[in-house]
Amino acid sequence: MLVVSSDQRMRKLLASLLREEDYFVSLARDNGEALEKVKEKGFDVVIADSKPPYVSGERIVRGVATLGLCSKVILLSLFSDVESVLRLLQEGAYDYLKKPFVADELKILIRRALRDNGYIEEGEIFKHGLVGQKTRGPLIGKTLKMQKVFAKIQNVAKTDITVLIQGETGTGKELAAEAIHRLSPRKKKSLVRVNCATLSESLVESELFGYEKGAFTGAIQTTDGLFAAAEKGTLFLDEICETNIYTQAKLLQVIEYKEFLRVGGTRRMNVDVRLLIAAK
16 A cells, blocks of 8 residues: 655654554655556555645556556545546546545545455455354454455455465465355365375375276275365365376366376266365
């Protein structure tokens, strides 16, 4: 979030207000500095305290538009500037507040701007089912970074693409996978989880793809694997980097062609499974 004002006290006031809400805040003193920072970092929201010539709402709005960014520009303006502000709204400014403004009004306006940019609030996470009851739903957060995670989860859940979830141990990769499945069109079908690190190298293929009778010693009957168990649903493969190159190549074939061979088999099996993959 970028705050643009030629008034040092206003910059400090706005920065303090926004940081209380856990937003990342950057400051700029004039048009040139503001547009350089927007070009460099592409802020989601720009709050411009319009005071020509140092801070021109017109230059900020048109500059953001020229850069082709989705930044929402909120203007702070004196009552006498209303006509020019209304013109800027037509040119692409998101909204404006008359000075002096009420802090809560600005907070509400920022939340609305973030929602329109694809982010959703913590309360919406519960409403849309990203977590269950509060006592069971550890996937929570209201910082801007977490809002971005929630927004990405909601966006990819609507699709059927394969998703790679990256993060260190304990950061909630499995919770993110559960949320994607719960919000997806496949939510009424199974979510099958497997930690690839727990599978021995000799058994990983038979566990994933199944095997034909007689494929190896002890294979007394044809057996389905985890892909078959997840049919029409979602298969979550955690610690994918623990599998060997050969297995990863077979997984790539499943992703590309939606088919695989059982171990010891010669007939290709069609599969309708959404893959979620996690790695550190």
